[in-house]
Each structure stands twice: as C-alpha cells, then as structure tokens.
Amino acid sequence: NPLGFLDNENAQQINKHGRGFLKPAGKIMGLLKPVFALENKLQAQLLGAQAVDFQAAKQEIEETIAKNCVVIYTYGLSPFSSEAVKILEDAG
Numbered sequence: 001n002p003l004g005f006l007d008n009e010n011a012q013q014i015n016k017h018g019r020g021f022l023k024p025a026g027k028i029m030g031l032l033k034p035v036f037a038l039e040n041k042l043q044a045q046l047l048g049a050q051a052v053d054f055q056a057a058k059q060e061i062e063e064t065i066a067k068n069c070v071v072i073y074t075y076g077l078s079p080f081s082s083e084a085v086k087i088l089e090d091a092g
Contacts, residue, residue, distance in 0.1 A: 025080060026080075029080065061073075070088065072084060072085065072088065
C-alpha cells in the first residue's frame with residue numbers, strides 16, 4: 001500500500017479515492033480476464049491486425065516504460081481507469 005490508503009472499511013471516513021472502490025472491483029475484474037482476452041483477439045481480427053502490429057505495439061510500450069517512472073494505459077469509459085488516474089494525480 002505505497003500510497004497509504006486505508007482499507008475498504010475505513011476509506012469512506014477520510015473521503016480518499018482508491019482502495020475503497022478499486023480493491024473489490026479489481027477482484028471482480030480478475031474474474032473477467034478470460035472474457036477480455038477473447039475480446040482482445042476478436043477486435044484485433046476484425047480490425048485486421050497483423051503480427052507486425054503486435055510487435056510494433058510491444059516495442060512502443062517497452063520504450064515508453066523504459067523512459068518513464070510511471071506509465072498508465074487507460075480506457076476513457078472505464079471507471080477503474082478514471083479512478084486510477086485520479087489517484088496518481090492526487091499523489092502528485
């Protein structure tokens with residue numbers, strides 16, 4: 001818990017964003033991992049992605065991570081992504 005957030009039962013008392021919402025949601029999202037993996041493959045197939053596209057994306061991600069202390073990839077419609085960005089912004 002590097003950001004010092006309290007566990008779920010105490011998070012509401014201090015009005016901090018983070019673990020109160022993300023901890024249980026993260027467990028649920030873990031159960032959906034196989035669904036997301038299938039969705040990923042279907043989207044790539046429908047968009048005509050090639051092996052070279054995956055290699056280029058992997059290289060770009062690795063380069064971005066190497067150049068930055070913190071990297072977060074988000075999905076604009078995801079409340080989990082929005083919450084994670086908020087936590088990082090609040091942390092400075």
